Amino acid sequence: MTNMIGKPVKRVEDKRFISGKGRYTDDIVLPGMLHAHIIRSHYAHAKILGIDTDQAEKMEGVVAIFTGKDIAEAGINGVPCGWQVDFKNGETMKEPPHPLLVAAKARYMGDAVAVVIAESKALAKDAAEMVMVDYEPLDAIVDAAMAVEDGAPLVHEDIPGNMAFDWELGDREKTNQTMAKAHHTTTLEFVNQRLIPNAIEPRCAIGDYDSTNDKYTLYTSSQNPHLIRLLMCAFVLGIPEHKVRVVSPDVGGGFGSKIFHYTEEALMTWCSKQLGKPIKWTAERSESFMTDCHGRDHVTKAQMGFDENGKIIGLRVKTFANLGAYLSTFAPCVPTYLHGTLLQGLYTTTAIHVDVTGVFTHTTPVDAYRGAGRPEATYLLERLIDKAALEMKVDPAALRFKNFIPPFDGINEPGFQTEVALQYDSGNYAPVLKRAMEMVDYEALREEQASGRNNGKLIGIGISTYIEACGIAPSAVVGSLGARAGLYESAQVRVQPTGKVSVYVGSHAHGQGHETTFAQIVADKFGIAMEDVEIVHGDSESVAFGMGTYGSRSLAVGGSAIMKGIEKVLEKGAKIAAHKLEASENDLEFAEGKWTVKGTDKSISFGDVALTAYVPHNYPEGLEPGMDFASFYDPANFTYPFGAHIAVVEVDKETGKVDLKRFIACDDVGNVINPMIVDGQIHGGVAQGIGQALFEGAIYDESGQLVNGSYMDYTMPRADDLPLFETDRTVTPCPHNPLGVKGAGEAGTIGSAPAVVNAVMDALAPFGIKDLEMPLTPEKVWNAIHNNQ
Amino acid sequence: MIPNKFDYQKATTVEEAIEYLVEYGDEAKLLAGGHSLLPAMKLRLNNPVKLVDINRIPGLKYIREENAMLCLGAATTHYDIESSELVKSKIPMLCQVAASIGDLQVRNMGTIGGSLAHADPAADWPAGMLATEAIIVIQGPEGTKNVPAKDFFMGLYTTALAENEIITEIRIPIPEGNIGTAYAKCVQPASRFALVGCATIISKNNGLCDRVKLAFTGVSVNAFCDEAVEHALTGHAPDVDNITIAAEKAAINVDVLSDHFASENYRRHLAKVYAKKALMEAANNL
Amino acid sequence: MVSPIHLKVNGQPRSDEVEPRLLLVYYLREVLNLTGTHVGCDTSSCGACVVLVDGKAVKSCTMLAVQADGSEITTIEGLANGSELHPIQEGFKEQHGLQCGFCTPGMIMTALQLLERNPDPNEAEIREALDGNYCRCTGYHNVVKAIQYAAKKMKKEVFHD
Known part of the structure; x- marks a missing residue:
């Protein structure tokens, strides 16, 4: 069917999910399957003096117990890091081993010490309680800025100052000179707090070794099965890739936390070989809290300099990024290339310098979480500009308009070269903010706010504008920046003999609706029905290769790979059609699912051409039979969605509780294939940003205990914490990919947190309060009011 | 989230349940709605050897009026109470208490008796029980006794309920006159x-409060009646000024809990705010 | 020790012998292979495991299988009438009320209870009824819309009947 692009097509994947027929990893049961329970350190930092497994080994149903010693003796490497960021002085990044089970020392609460494998989950858990681990607790360090100080406990004995790397971007000299000339300087010191991703499906891994064929299968709740296979085979277990199949079936949410190669994946695979049986491990939620990689956790000082006309002239940023106890797969890239490079924002700032120190602490590893680095950058910029507006007594919207980069489409006008390495693809920033202000009726709201203040009502209006870099990423660029993998995507478009189409994509869907969006593209381009298209993903056996789904890349990069396949099909199809129609290729046009000789009614359908390709009795000479094309697409640049969010809050003076009254999001994610799905992505992203602004945040005590590692203590946004969201969009197509799309997965999260915080600060402005740290819990807000009354 | 092994026994009468409790002592636990006990068992914080299921004992789920008392069977669920027209017509605050507990699914399963026996310092029912001067009917091997709510809650997860006893009923005097709750x-x-959580009942006579009951939960290690607030409002008109003055006396002479959601200072402040909210609402309901 | 249980699940009578500590959710998932009911937490918070037990929405992670002896249980798998979706299922599809789908069965079963008790809930009532169900994907926006859609549709159906 043509004209499928841009339509709010209902999702084809929903049928199974609403019927209870989704198939998540934990739903898989294999014959003879055993169950694993992992014993984890309850200390953040402790020497392991000994492990006594005698009693546990004798218990009912126990098949085996492995400890860190077994793993070390088997010569198994730890899980690797996929991105290298070196020290400014050229020294190589510190990359301590991250063993599957630790033998000598636990370095965060949750570090895996031993695994019990038994005939049932219950028996494994029973036996685990009888494994006696003798710990010698040691002092721990949890705060990134404090971890670099002299005398701080070391996470890894051979890494001085707990520093993994230090890094800078931008022109330090120029920035210092510019800042020295600033007419007004606004300073912000803050913690962008640590978040716990909390995908509702806990992680799960099943290792299944088939000794007959010497073949391994790993089922894992992952966002990128192929990358897991590559990392596990090449760097951890040293097994040949063709002997390993990795399957990620339906995955119950990821938000970044399921990108990474986790120790449990390799552990289950290795244990399965030792025992010759499939073994399943499913995280309990308390394990998820401790071991799913966390997000954010930056300690930052930032300064923004303005000239006498209110133009931003300089930005200086120093950040300590908490990496946790080990380097997770993409950890070094998040606070550097996904954070520092975004500090231009939407503004014409002429001098920027950012300095980031990556720091080990006795905490859960930190890596990408929805937005990954870009929310931190946006928060920094948007809090600074709002605080500056307050200090300079100008309207925060007006200050933004004054500083926006002028429009450029990336075709007639070149992309915008930032001070921090990136070249934006296309942008037109003022309209999103104008539209958002129109939607909220900004002027009227300001009046309402003023009259409310006279009646003791604390209404706040908060604006945030953002730009992000997604469609991750051009391989050569990221390679030069330390990535140890390319970031292209693959797709195979297989036209079946009857004209039905199967598309094998390296992108992995875990809520994004690829089975619908991708099918829309294929149906539209081939002029066939949606039902005649199947999207296959998540299995390394059927999909040639893939880099997975994160960084809002699936449509911009994976969709473009599909487009390449589509072009190849149409090109070959035209040759076959020309032959069958006895016409020249140049005289054909393809529309409505058929090739027609221009100006005639002679035509041949897509299905007939497909059949001819597979039954090539009457066929162009020299042309290969078949209709099956694998394509790889490596993007020319990142894509740069942008938008404006506005939050309206009312603060209860008596309790400090923030009531989020309205939330407006006007985003520009380039062209839109399925507006329903894009809106859904924005909603979910916005909710997570609101979660950071008002509710969420991991709390460690001084000894490294995760204080709020359960749903009884960690506040997740609930339905009645949130309003209906008001969304709209503008469209500035991406000039460098065939669909003109930019990506929508992270936009909501990136824009929303600062909008909410700015709104609360706006509400509290009459008290002279300029600054509070997220999450803006009632107590924090009440304290601020109370202390400033 | 799998409990330790235990033996499971369905009791068919209260007496039978008590026999198990006597036999197994502190190794036995009663299972009512299970919404306090099972979460603890799943985390292996509570590991009974014998689990006695009292859910199927006939005659423990009821709501009725008897001798000017509202009588609630111990196994009555929060939802049953929340949706009871009788409770709503007599002491509407109890419906509010029930409706504020956990979530819809928890209220479907959790029971008032189970909640009281567990005595979580932040559970809602204890405040409601204290403010209404409820009587907890307890049956043990020696027979039945009536324990007033004020004597029932003794500390953190600690009550007057002995190991071998079971709560069978909650009797709540139906207040008379012009009351607001x-x-x-x-x-x-x-x-x-x-x-x-602040539960209150006030009654007004000749324009003045002749009786004020106000109890807190969540504020201290156990729920308590705040006599300072009660005294401050008794004998005064329930208007905003008097209520504000009375509410200011809240949680003054108690040890106040502190955690990452509310420090001692903030919690004490909240006690005042919620005392005022509760009293104002009760006054409006007069 | 095992205990016998006799119950009906989605209309089908079942008799099994189970360990008393077996939670209802694991009985459904692992004994009956009804894997549409999910486990998302260990504190009775997330609601991914909600089923109906004798018509009441219950977190099946906080109930023992032995407690369900004699009960009638409805899981997400038992909701549709053959190939005809229940209006709530339809609402979730029509209004894009799900993304990853993991919380969805619990959301739908909870919505079923809500609409049974309150056929015409307002937005606030819908949100309040979802206090025991976490969703990390949708921001709840379209979940609310889905339930509103279903409420409308169910009222119409009653009217037609």
């Missing part, structure tokens, strides 16, 4: 327990 709760946002 309310429950005001500041929700702990993660668990939905009470950071501060």
